[in-house]
Amino acid sequence: MSFDALFFYAFAAVTVIGSLLVVLQKNPVYSVLSIIAAFFGLAGLYVLLEAPFVAVVQIIIYAGAIMVLFLFVVMLLNVPREDAAEWDRSHPLYRPMAVRIGAVLAVLLALELGWALSRTAGLSAGVADDSPAVSSVAELGKVLFTDYMFAFEVTSILIIAAMVGAVVLARKREH
Amino acid sequence: MIGDFIAFMTSPTMIAYMGVVTVVFVGLQLMAAVMVYAERKVAAFMQQRYGPYPVGPKGLLQPIADVVKLFFKEELRPKAADAFLFSLAPIISVAAAYLAFAPVPFGAPTDFFGWLPEPLPLQVSDVNVAVLVIFAVASMGVYGIVLAGWASNSKYSLLGGLRSSAQMISYELAYGMALATVVMMAGTLSLRGIVDAQQGYWLGFIPKWYVIPQAIGFFVFACAGVAETNRAPFDFPEAEQELVAGYHTEYSSMRFAMFFMAEYINMVTVSAVAANLYLGGWHGPFISPQFGWIWFVIKVAFLLFVYLWLRWTLPRFRYDQLMAFGWKVLLPLATVNLILTAAGVLYFEL
Amino acid sequence: MSIGHYLVLSGLLFAIGTAGVFLRRNLITLLLSVEIMLNAVNLAFVAFGRQLGEVDGQIITFFVMTVAAAEAAVGLALVIGLFRHRESLNPEAFTSLKW
Numbered sequence: 193m194s195f196d197a198l199f200f201y202a203f204a205a206v207t208v209i210g211s212l213l214v215v216l217q218k219n220p221v222y223s224v225l226s227i228i229a230a231f232f233g234l235a236g237l238y239v240l241l242e243a244p245f246v247a248v249v250q251i252i253i254y255a256g257a258i259m260v261l262f263l264f265v266v267m268l269l270n271v272p273r274e275d276a277a278e279w280d281r282s283h284p285l286y287r288p289m290a291v292r293i294g295a296v297l298a299v300l301l302a303l304e305l306g307w308a309l310s311r312t313a314g315l316s317a318g319v320a321d322d323s324p325a326v327s328s329v330a331e332l333g334k335v336l337f338t339d340y341m342f343a344f345e346v347t348s349i350l351i352i353a354a355m356v357g358a359v360v361l362a363r364k365r366e367h
Numbered sequence: 368m369i370g371d372f373i374a375f376m377t378s379p380t381m382i383a384y385m386g387v388v389t390v391v392f393v394g395l396q397l398m399a400a401v402m403v404y405a406e407r408k409v410a411a412f413m414q415q416r417y418g419p420y421p422v423g424p425k426g427l428l429q430p431i432a433d434v435v436k437l438f439f440k441e442e443l444r445p446k447a448a449d450a451f452l453f454s455l456a457p458i459i460s461v462a463a464a465y466l467a468f469a470p471v472p473f474g475a476p477t478d479f480f481g482w483l484p485e486p487l488p489l490q491v492s493d494v495n496v497a498v499l500v501i502f503a504v505a506s507m508g509v510y511g512i513v514l515a516g517w518a519s520n521s522k523y524s525l526l527g528g529l530r531s532s533a534q535m536i537s538y539e540l541a542y543g544m545a546l547a548t549v550v551m552m553a554g555t556l557s558l559r560g561i562v563d564a565q566q567g568y569w570l571g572f573i574p575k576w577y578v579i580p581q582a583i584g585f586f587v588f589a590c591a592g593v594a595e596t597n598r599a600p601f602d603f604p605e606a607e608q609e610l611v612a613g614y615h616t617e618y619s620s621m622r623f624a625m626f627f628m629a630e631y632i633n634m635v636t637v638s639a640v641a642a643n644l645y646l647g648g649w650h651g652p653f654i655s656p657q658f659g660w661i662w663f664v665i666k667v668a669f670l671l672f673v674y675l676w677l678r679w680t681l682p683r684f685r686y687d688q689l690m691a692f693g694w695k696v697l698l699p700l701a702t703v704n705l706i707l708t709a710a711g712v713l714y715f716e717l
Numbered sequence: 718m719s720i721g722h723y724l725v726l727s728g729l730l731f732a733i734g735t736a737g738v739f740l741r742r743n744l745i746t747l748l749l750s751v752e753i754m755l756n757a758v759n760l761a762f763v764a765f766g767r768q769l770g771e772v773d774g775q776i777i778t779f780f781v782m783t784v785a786a787a788e789a790a791v792g793l794a795l796v797i798g799l800f801r802h803r804e805s806l807n808p809e810a811f812t813s814l815k816w
Contacts, residue, residue: 200718211753215737241767246775248499253782256506258789265793326772345784354787361794
C-alpha cells in the first residue's frame with residue numbers, strides 16, 4: 193500500500209470515527225471534542241487533495257472558532273447529559289414496527305446506493321490523474337476577487353446580518 | 368524498499384534534520400526553565416531586591432529546584448471533576464504550544480560547513496502557509512484553557528476559563544489582521560519568505576525590517592500577542608488577586624507544570640514570530656548569514672525581556688477594560704493599518 | 718486515491734450527519750450533525766475540484782464555511798433563547814405550535 197493510500201485511510205478513519213462518536217455520545221462536551229477530531233481528519237484529507245489553504249482555514253474557522261462557540265454555549269447552558277429514556281417511551285417513531293420498517297428501508301437504500309455506484313463510470317479515476325493541482329494561495333485570491341467578487345461581498349453582508357441577529361436574539365430581555 | 372528507507376533515514380540530511388528538531392524541542396524546554404529564573408530575577412531587580420540566590424551560584428539552579436518541587440507534589444483531582452477532560456486539557460495546551468513553534472524558522476538555510484549535499488532550512492517544517500498554521504495552532508490553544516476551566520468543576524476555574532478563552536478569541540482578530548498586513552507587504556505566506564523580504568538596508572545603514580514602516584502593526588501585534596499568552600497587563604483571568612488562579616486553580620504537580628510550561632513556550636513562540644515578522648528574523652550586521660541564528664536568539668531574548676518588563680511595570684487591565692480595548696481600540700487600529708498598507712503597497716510598491 | 722473513494726467517504730459522512738439529525742434529542746448535537754453534513758459537502762467539492770484541476774472547488778468551500786459559521790451563530794443564539802424559555806434542550810419540548 194502506498195503512503196498516499198495509507199494516509200487517506202488513516203485520515204478517513206479519524207473522520208468517520210469522530211463523526212460516529214458525535215452522533216453516539218451522550219455528553220455534549222464529548223460530542224464537540226469528537227467533531228473537532230473529525231475536522232482534523234478532514235484537514236488531513238484536504239492536504240492530501242493538495243488544498244493546504246482550505247485545510248488550514250478549516251482548522252482556523254471550524255475547529256478554532258465555530259466549535260469554541262458551540263463549547264461556550266454548552267458550558268453556559270450547563271447542558272445535561274441527554275436522558276432520552278422517558279421521552280422515548282411515548283415517541284411514535286420509536287415503536288417496534290416503525291423501527292423494523294425503518295431498518296428495512298435503510299438496508300434497501302444502502303443496497304440501491306451500492307448498485308448505483310457500481311454502475312457509475314469514471315469512479316475509479318484517480319483524483320490526481322488528469323490535471324495539475326492549483327494550490328497556490330495567490331491563484332485562489334485572484335479567482336476569489338474576480339470571478340466570485342459578488343458572492344464575496346454578499347458574504348460580508350451575511351456575516352454582519354448574522355452578527356446582529358445573534359446579538360439581538362441572545363440578549364436578556366428586561367421585563 | 369526497506370534498504371532505501373534505511374539509507375534515507377541515515378543520510379546526513381536526515382541526521383542533521385533530526386538534530387534540528389531535537390535542538391528546537393530541547394531549546395524550548397530550556398527556554399521555559401530559563402524564563403522561570405529570568406522572570407524572578409528581573410522582577411527582583413526591578414523591585415530593588417535580590418531574587419532567588421541561595422540555590423546555586425546567583426540562584427542559577429532555581430529552575431531545577433522548582434521542577435523538582437513540582438514533580439514531588441501530590442497529584443490532586445477534584446472528585447467531581449471530569450477525569451478524562453481534566454487530564455486532557457494540559458496535554459492540549461502543551462501540545463499546541465510546542466506545535467506552534469514548528470513552522471518558525473530560526474536561521475538561514477545552512478549546509479553545516481559542507482557536510483550536507485544541499486542547504487537544510489533551520490526549521491522543523493517548511494510549509495508555504497506557515498503564517499496561517501501558527502494562527503490555527505493558536506486557535507487550538509484556547510481549548511486547553513476552556514476545557515481546564517470546565518473540567519475542574521469549580522466556580523473560579525469555570526469563570527477563569529471562560530474569561531480567558533473569550534479574551535484569547537477576541538484578540539485573535541487583531542492578531543490575524545496584523546499578520547495579514549505583514550503578509551501583504553511581503554507578498555508571501557511563508558515565514559522564510561517574509562524574513563527574506565526584510566534583507567538589505569535603506570540608505571546603507573537602516574535595516575529594512577518591517578517594524579519601521581509598520582510601527583502601528585507592530586504595536587497591534589505586540590498587544591495581541593501579550594493578550595494571547597495571557598500575560599500581564601492582560602492576565603486578569605489568571606491573576607492571583609482576582610480569581611485565585613483562574614483556570615488552573617485545581618491543578619497541581621505535573622499537570623500544573625504543563626500549563627506553566629505551555630505559557631512560557633507560548634511566550635517564546637510569540638516573540639519568535641514577532642522577531643521573524645517585524646524585526647528581520649536572522650538578518651543583522653557584523654555576522655555572516657551562516658550564523659544568523661545568533662541574531663535571532665538575541666532578538667527573541669530582547670522581546671522576552673520586554674514581556675517581563677511589561678509584567679512587572681504595568682498594572683493589569685480589569686476584564687471589561689481588557690475586552691473593550693481589544694474590540695474597540697485594537698481591532699479598528701488593525702483594520703485602518705491594513706487599509707493604509709494596502710494603499711501603500713498598491714501605489715508605492717513598498 | 719480515486720475519486721470514488723472520496724465520494725463514498727463524503728456520502729458516508731453525510732449519512733452519519735443525517736442520522737444524527739434524526740436520532741438525537743439535543744438541539745446542540747442536532748446543530749453539530751448539520752455541521753458534519755456541511756463538511757461532507759465540502760469534501761466532495763474539494764475532491765471534484767482537484768479532479769478537474771479547477772480552483773473553484775476550494776473557493777466554494779470558503780463560502781460554505783462562512784455560511785456555516787453564520788448559521789451556527791444564529792442557530793446557537795436561538796438555542797439560548799429557547800433554553801431560557803423552556804429550560805430544556807429536547808426538541809420534543811417545543812410543541813406549542815402543534816394542534
